[in-house]
Amino acid sequence: MKYFDYRSPDGDIAKNARVSAVGFGGMRFPVNEDKSINYDAAKALIDRAYEAGINYYDTAYPYHGGKSEGFFAEALAEYPRESYYLADKLPLWLVEDVSEVRKFFNEQLERCKTDYFDFYLCHAFTQARFEKMTELGVIDELEKLKAEGKIKRLGFSFHDTPVALEAILKGHKWDFGQIQYNYLDYTMQDAKRLEELLNEYNVPFLIMEPVRGGALVNVPEAGKKLLENEEGRSVPSYAMRFAMSASGVFCVLSGMKDFDALNDNIKTCESFREVSAEERVTLQKVADIIISARLLPCTECRYCEGCPAGIAIPETLKLYNTYMTTEDKGALRASVDKLAARPVACIACGACTSVCPQHIDIPEAMKTLAKLTEKKQ
Ligand code: SF4
Ligand code: SF4
Secondary structure (H helix, E strand, C coil): CCEEEECCCCCCHHHCEEEECEEEECCCCCECCCCCECHHHHHHHHHHHHHHCCCEEECCCCHHHHCHHHHHHHHHCCCCHHHCEEEEEECHHHCCCCHHHHHHHHHHHHHHCCCCECEEEEEEECHHHHHHHHHHCHHHHHHHHHHCCCECCEEEEECCCHHHHHHHHHHCCCCEEEEECCCCHHHHCCHHHHHHHHHHCCCCEEEECCCHHHCCCCCCHHHHHHCCCCCCCCHHHHHHHHHHCCCCEEEEEECCCCHHHHHHHHHHHHCCCCCCHHHHHHHHHHHHHHHHCCCCCCCCCCCCCCCCCCCCHHHHHHHHHHHHHHCCHHHHHHHHHCCCCCHHHCCCCCCCCCCCCCCCCHHHHHHHHHHHHCCCC
């Protein structure tokens, strides 16, 4: 296993940590037909990850409908608590008063069956949320929990612009950050600038969405061809290595839903070498191919859940992306026929776009799909 040394920005050596280069994200466990976590399948993955040396486990209040935290508690119970790092996040969108911080925090401790979190994050900061939380006294309250030893390191996950990131970095002394970073977003969503800013402010960071919710696994054929190699390196391994090569990164999170993904990540860590200048040029070309294929950057985070028209948004956007790469209208129509709610049912209420961290114009995508699949239009 490859490890990174996390060094606390405040110089407190007690907070330093040796973190596995890949961390286990708790958002995409294997599930049963009713969408509940398939305990046996997910537990087997955790056991393999732990045995391979993965020591960072990342969960959050809403993952898997609130069941991810409890799953980790059960799955990791047999391992000494001090042998792994557990990360959890405060659901900021549910916090309207400072008194709610401890309410959620204590509930999370209970769900996770632990007394403390090694890493604790303000979940999904935008500049507006940061300002609101500062005003409510939420960040001061989290600092108190840190002083009480219940939070070892305090940070934030982030979905906004570089200007917003700078305001957040200026506004508080953070132990770490967490950003979306991959070779598609490097230029497309200014991830390069986010990396530079975190380094300027000396804040170590984690990376989420290294394979862009699968977009850098299922790359178009022309991109795959560019990544063919004699060493047996997989397509996603390039994305993982790109993320692990970022300056200031101390862990790359991956939501591994099967053994193929997990074993591939372990192999990538064990044979790690930084991406070369030549590989960077190739990856930029692959990114250009993906962008030109007009794929929507949905990461399947499911923040948009609860569409009033009953549309399963990430699944429907996946059909959109498949169509954009294959242009197979027949297959698209057949897939749409199987959906519980068709894209044409979209009433363009905008509820989904307002919460989508990728800023996808979802109603517009639904309109395009409706045109392609409704005979009368
Ligand atoms: S805009 Fe359309 S897809 Fe989005 S929540 Fe509203 S009805 Fe659903
Ligand atoms: S459409 Fe946006 S909010 Fe919904 S799953 Fe995709 S990335 Fe997440």
